[in-house]
Amino acid sequence: xxxxxxxxRQEVAKLLEDGTIDVFVGHEAASLPLRTSPCFVRCxxxxxxxxxxxxxxxxxxxxxxxxxxxxVRLKGEWILPKVGVIAKGCxxxxxxxxxxxxxxxxxxxxxxxxxxxxxxxxxxxxxVLGVVGLADAxxxxxxxxxxxxxxxxxRIDIADVLAASCRECEHRSAVISDLSLGDAPAPTQEVxxxxxxxxxxxxxxxxxxxxxxxxxxxxxxxxxxxxxCPNCYCEExxxxxxxxxxxxxxxxxxxxxxxxxxxxxxxxxxxxxxxxCVAACPQGIDLRLLNQKINKDVEELFEAQASLSLEEAEAxxxxxxxxxxxxxxxx
Amino acid sequence: xxxxxxxxxSGNGWEPRIVAFLCNWCSYAGADLAGVSRIQYPPNVxxxxxxxxGRINPLFIVKALQAGADGVLVSGCHPGDCHxxxxxxxxxxxxALLKSLLxxxxxxxxxxxxxxVSAAEGARFAEILGKVIDSVRSVGxxxxxxxxxxxxx
Numbered sequence: 001x002x003x004x005x006x007x008x009r010q011e012v013a014k015l016l017e018d019g020t021i022d023v024f025v026g027h028e029a030a031s032l033p034l035r036t037s038p039c040f041v042r043c044x045x046x047x048x049x050x051x052x053x054x055x056x057x058x059x060x061x062x063x064x065x066x067x068x069x070x071x072v073r074l075k076g077e078w079i080l081p082k083v084g085v086i087a088k089g090c091x092x093x094x095x096x097x098x099x100x101x102x103x104x105x106x107x108x109x110x111x112x113x114x115x116x117x118x119x120x121x122x123x124x125x126x127x128v129l130g131v132v133g134l135a136d137a138x139x140x141x142x143x144x145x146x147x148x149x150x151x152x153x154x155r156i157d158i159a160d161v162l163a164a165s166c167r168e169c170e171h172r173s174a175v176i177s178d179l180s181l182g183d184a185p186a187p188t189q190e191v192x193x194x195x196x197x198x199x200x201x202x203x204x205x206x207x208x209x210x211x212x213x214x215x216x217x218x219x220x221x222x223x224x225x226x227x228x229c230p231n232c233y234c235e236e237x238x239x240x241x242x243x244x245x246x247x248x249x250x251x252x253x254x255x256x257x258x259x260x261x262x263x264x265x266x267x268x269x270x271x272x273x274x275x276x277c278v279a280a281c282p283q284g285i286d287l288r289l290l291n292q293k294i295n296k297d298v299e300e301l302f303e304a305q306a307s308l309s310l311e312e313a314e315a316x317x318x319x320x321x322x323x324x325x326x327x328x329x330x331x
Numbered sequence: 332x333x334x335x336x337x338x339x340x341s342g343n344g345w346e347p348r349i350v351a352f353l354c355n356w357c358s359y360a361g362a363d364l365a366g367v368s369r370i371q372y373p374p375n376v377x378x379x380x381x382x383x384x385g386r387i388n389p390l391f392i393v394k395a396l397q398a399g400a401d402g403v404l405v406s407g408c409h410p411g412d413c414h415x416x417x418x419x420x421x422x423x424x425x426x427a428l429l430k431s432l433l434x435x436x437x438x439x440x441x442x443x444x445x446x447x448v449s450a451a452e453g454a455r456f457a458e459i460l461g462k463v464i465d466s467v468r469s470v471g472x473x474x475x476x477x478x479x480x481x482x483x484x
Contacts, residue, residue, distance in 0.1 A: 210437075262390055301428070328447065
């Protein structure tokens with residue numbers, strides 16, 4: 001158990017005991033190696049379920065809006081629960097976004113900020129192992145000891161299997177918190193964000209189309225990317241709307257394209273590049289290639305990054321008179 | 332699939348089909364003025380009137396392309412002239428992103444056009460439309476995103 005994990009458990013127990021929060025949303029070990037699942041801790045006795053390590057990929061902000069959907073009855077009064085949550089940099093930005101979009105109330109939240117040095121990408125670990133499955137894994141400092149289903153052991157440097165969005169992360173510590181369990185060290189070297197987008201843009205339209213056809217034809221329309229995303233809280237998603245029906249429920253390429261274009265467009269000015277969709281995708285589709293394109297455009301055209309502060313309006317809910325309109329058709 | 336689409340796909344006598352989303356207050360009136368002033372413009376366009384360019388959900392455009400349009404034109408009031416003050420300015424941000432995104436995924440940029448046409452600019456509307464049609468014609472019939480259904484006898 002690491003230092004942060006220990007402090008986290010103590011703090012959460014304290015918060016639950018003194019009634020500051022009714023429920024705490026954190027990560028717990030899942031049944032598969034190198035995976036965690038979200039857990040909801042409601043009593044101090046359960047705090048030992050909480051973990052904090054390099055496998056806490058999911059963005060916990062995604063689980064917050066549902067907790068505020070209906071008030072709870074407490075001492076004869078209907079009130080909203082008080083929710084605690086552990087937030088790394090990206091989670092905290094998503095929380096800021098959700099507060100601004102009025103999906104969660106700031107005054108019922110207790111945010112425990114934690115510095116994050118990047119999460120392990122399970123798809124990358126899978127690639128290292130090749131056809132062999134992952135039987136067990138143990139994290140040890142900056143490396144991870146993996147045991148394949150063939151019984152062979154392998155030592156992998158975590159830096160080699162870091163999620164792409166973590167590798168390019170600029171906000172490793174929470175941008176909003178009520179309690180901080182320490183900040184992560186700043187990135188040691190300058191990384192170029194949007195390198196994948198720039199490379200893809202340099203290809204010909206035909207190559208781009210073919211690559212995306214190859215990627216997206218693997219999509220099984222399970223909507224795991226949507227479910228994992230804190231921004232996707234709509235009661236009725238455009239993908240399931242029937243009047244109008246935006247797209248069919250098939251895995252035909254045109255339907256898959258409309259789904260992914262719609263999904264990524266709804267992220268415009270809101271995506272914090274947490275990588276939760278990439279981690280959730282069972283098919284390992286390169287979803288980040290689309291997300292980052294939108295992020296890059298928002299940053300270049302509107303000089304905005306999603307959800308960094310509670311005050312600033314998001315890119316698509318604001319405008320400037322002098323916004324770029326060089327793309328418009330003139331006679 | 333309609334007979335018309337079949338003909339289009341076989342490449343014989345293909346004419347671009349363009350869906351135009353025009354705002355009620357400026358561009359629709361501009362298109363109307365073009366007609367009233369007897370300015371000729373090609374008949375390839377199917378006009379859909381919307382209350383404001385800000386009303387246009389980017390999915391409208393994607394959906395039009397999926398449903399078989401060869402090109403899409405979106406037109407609204409000039410910046411500063413919006414009937415709802417700022418609808419077109421919000422829309423401009425969405426369109427900038429959508430145009431770039433569609434090009435990025437490999438949809439030819441010649442298919443999607445955005446423009447400003449005021450209610451007094453009938454001639455400008457006809458000119459823009461001519462330009463849009465030429466540009467769509469230059470890339471030929473759309474085939475990348477169209478949802479096709481199996482022919483039944």
